[in-house]
Amino acid sequence: MRSQFLALSFAIKQTYRVEVSVVNPKSFRNIAKANITRKETQALSKVFVLDTNKQPLNPIHSGRARMLLSQGKAAVFRRYPFTVILNKEVVNPKVESLRVKIDPGAKTTGLALVNDSTGEVVWAAQLQHRGFQIRDALTSRRQLRRSRRNRKTRYRKPRFLNRTRPEGWLPPSLNSRVANILTWVNRLSSISQITAISQELVRFDTQQMEDAEISGIGYQQGTLFGYEIREFLLEKWNRTCAYCGAKDKPLEIEHINARSKGGSNRISNLCLACTSCNQKKGNQDIKDFLKGKPDLLKCILSQAKRPLADTAAVNATRWNLYYNLKKTGLPVEVGTGGRTKYNRTIRGLDKTHYWDAACVGASTPEQLITSEVKPLLIAAKGHGTRQQCRTDKFGFPSRYCKRTKFHKGFQTGDIVKAVVTSGKKIGTYVGRLATRATGSFNISTTDGLVQGISHKYCLPLHKKDGYSYIQ
Template sequence: MSKVFVLDTNKQPLNPIHPGRARMLLSQGKAAVFRRYPFTLILKEEVLNPEIRPLRVKIDPGAKTSGLALVNDNTGEVVWVAELQHRGFQIRDTLTSRRQLRRSRRHRKTRYRQPRFLNRTRSKGWLPPSLNSRVANILTWVKRLSSLCQITAISQELVRFDTQQMQDAEISGVGYQQGTLAGYEMREFLLELWDRTCAYCGAKDTKLEIEHINPRSKGGSNRVSNISLACVPCNQKKGSQDIKDFLKGKPDLLKRILGQAKKPLADTAAVNATRWNLYENLKQTGLPVEVGTGGRTKYNRTIRGLDKTHYWDAAGVGASTPEQLITTGVKPLLIAAKGHGTRQQCRTDKWGFPVRYCSRTKFHKGFQTGDIVKATVTSGKKIGTYVGRVATRATGSFNISTKDGLVQGISHKYCKHILKKDGYSYGQ
């Protein structure tokens, strides 16, 4: 597993240690658990003149999931890795729903509302909340890791997508020349769009070819909405047939492929909009920031024999990547952004009218929604041990979201804190 972070008695970071060493310190009473996620110990005895090894935090930003890695540039050891799941699209959908409800209420013939003078101005570098949350999540974890270990440098994959070139590979003009996705990065985008599988048979771990949904011989274009991935047998079998003829007996598959091909480029737009904002914010930490391309990341990951994951992509970001990465026993921490609740004073029905009141009391029986707890139930119909995020009620009957599903009606008397709410959930 990944190494364990260690703090001295003054909460200053020391070198991360092997889990076996951490267990020995705990059993001998020389350390105590400071934090569960990421697992951190605090020593009970002072360490004089410690020799601290510097680490580099590497970031592979994404629209839905970002990869994080801590790497020792001198030894090539990967100390810690994680996948950070964002909630930007959830925020976007929530804001859209609120906007629609407010608009519908204002257009009803209930009362006249005087229009407001829209004189609001946005500050420089403003981002919508759905995009700003992605940047804030990464910055939060960079600062958190900086307080747990000695970080001296940052590497960021500065992703750039050309949406014009993605939509029309034949676009040209004096002011526009060639887009960055015409070629290698275009194929990388298709691999992500089709999940590295054949669109027709779902085959994985095989050679994939670019396949035109509407054949070029019948007027098909090179737009990304007309391109899919197919294995060699499927590509040869389809040939120059129209996809409707080729999938005549599979209407569900036909519908899925056509829908996937015309899927909006929301992920691409989110990465484009946040990349420079994230870079400027990382520079404000005072640490040197290295940037690298997606092509460099894939090259580093491939020649080192690493799998295609967000956290191994992060480990391969930038030209500073050591010739050999030591990844033995490293397991990722899965982090999901959950937010800090809502400020709504009531819940609404589908027409926007209030239906029930929301309690403004955050804590119930010493717990609040979002805490990670361990409940050991010793009697009743739900005997067992449950670990997960808790949703509290004033009655003291809580719900716990575990990895196996939601468990309802657990008394607060059986619950014990593992981690206070910090806006994230964790898993292995």
Template sequence: MSKVFVLDTNKQPLNPIHPGRARMLLSKGKAAVFRRYPFTLILKQEVLNPQIEPLRVKIDPGAKTTGLAFVNDNTGEVVWVAELQHRGFQIRNALTSRRQQRRSRRNRKTRYRQARFLNRTRPKRWLPPSLNSRVANILTWVKRLSALCQVAAISQELVRFDTQKMENAEIRGIGYQQGTLGSYEIREFLLEKWNRTCTYCGAKNTPLEIEHIQPRSKGGSNRISNLCLACTPCNQKKGNQDIKDFLRGQPDLLKGILTQAQRPLADAAAVNATRWNLYENLKETGLPVEVGTGGRTKYNRTLQGLKKTHYWDAACVGASTPEQLITSGVKPLLIVAKGHGTRQQCRTDKWGFPIRYCSRSKFHKGFQTGDIVKAVVTSGKKIGIYVGRVATRATGSFNISTSDGLVQGISHKYCAPIHKKDGYAYTS
């Protein structure tokens, strides 16, 4: 388990402590729980002249998931790690759906609105909402964590994917038209795209080789859409066969591979578009910001012998990574961005027609949707203890999303709040 954050009675951050010591402080009544996620204690007395060790927050930004880690540069100890799951693609899909419904409604009502162009000036460092949410999530957690411990520096992986070169491996010089694009790592991109498994047999935790879906000897190219990953036996078995011949008896697998191969470079584009915006915002915190490449992160992680995860990648970002990281007992906090609800006055069907009323009251029976609660049900068909994110109703019959699934129809009388809504869901 990761270490526990501690504040004194004046909310001054102290050194994080071992969970065993945290339990001792709670049992002796010397501290109380200040925050459940991330778990933080507050002492019942002031600490004069505390000896605080500065920590470095390290960030491995991603399109879907970002890794966060606190590392002590002096001792090499990894103090706390987390994975932050973004909702950028969900926001993009919601905006697309809303735009389609509005256009359909305007066409149905034969309403014409004259085009407006003079009010479309965008501020400096503007990003689309789906991309801005990723940056905002990371900045939110950097600020939250900075209030819980002494942060001395920030390290950010400033990776760049050359999407043009991924599409056309022969591009060079004036082929870029404008400027010079940075380097890229096709293998790392393919590992993410194909989930680090063999494309043909699904083997995991085995050496993977870059494979041409359409062989070069039969007209295949080096475009990223023609590359996949295969284990050595599958690669040798396929040889220079056409994929349609190789997978003649597996039409479903063939269709899935061809579909996945044509998947757009949305993830790489999202990272490229937000990396400098995030860097500039991190600099505004006033802390020194170190940047590192994806290749340096992988090199550090390989030397440390750590598994490929977002939080271990974060711990290995940058040249400041100690020669030996102390990682024993570290368990990540899994954070999922959920947003802060909706302003819709009614719910609509897929064609944009209203189907039900949306309550304007956020609180019901003292709870609001998004609170994390503990329900101890002592009677009825659902006897048990349930912990999770609650969805409230005016009737007082709530739904609770637990790690085992959704539990419906839990009375508010059985619920006790653990963590108030803050736009995120947690799994420790």
């Protein structure tokens, strides 16, 4: 019975060397060795634990997990997030309930697991989306297809109304954001006891709370009008002075084209400036004020007209995400951006995506224990492409892709550890793999790309799952 549930068999040595014997041939193609060092486990937050039946238990300290591994009582089940599996069944365990908290964003989403009863942040991560990459790829594909269609089917009648979209359809670039979050909610549910979900859904709006009937210009220019603009401008201009680049200074809202000369209050005419720059510019025309800095002038004008793509992406996906989270069967609490900022400020936490996630909703404990939290940085990379050929910059085929995905037991996207003992590239490299049929691979590490690493030196740490990780 035990062999049906253990995903990894092992032999523990005193040097914390774990021999991982692969059981599932569909996801793992060879037998490899993975080194679990004291330094690696110390760089972790709480470690997730499963019993032999894959039943979630309470997360434990990394030191205790290291002890279980060294004593042969557990094996490494998954590297990211780090999870161990016991070699025995735990009957009627007392498992504490956890709440997964989500702070959705257009580019990056914050995730956190919080124990509501103790206030402990068990695990935190920030998830980087690839929605804008998908949008650019779809644009490129559309251009190539249009060119080919004009060349080969110029006499065919256009067919634009022969496709129907299901209810709740989202473009692929937006749907990927929702899918990424749901994927990680399901993964965390499989390795921990999650009983509730909190999601940041809308902005803080006390004006409508005070007067539910307010509408029109009274709603647009009321109590929160200045608050919303300031928060948006801080994000848009990266909390720096647009003219001198100063940071950590009081910033004021500056009209690029002065009101006295016909400038409006539109977002595209507003930027941030420190007090000295604001007074120095006065009501001058920005072209006269930056006459000697043409590059800075061009940068400010382009930044001011930047579309609200991030805001539109969040607004288009937030309700879709909410309805999908409701389908999990867990109670979903929604919070506002104003409450999140308030909770984070009074608890003295830094402005990061994962701390924002920990502070989402009214359920946030009065005191959050964050002393041993080391966030996991996750980046969505996708699962490759189905293109049969690569094209040059003109859209013509330049080379063809092989149908074989596995080379020497590896595939592109695997996270490996390469210990090179000879040659010009002696050293240890950990990162995401790009394979070649020749067996000479490339490894993307945190320090950059390392090319030409032989497959003989590569040890698999984490099989391809569409994401890259930095602990």
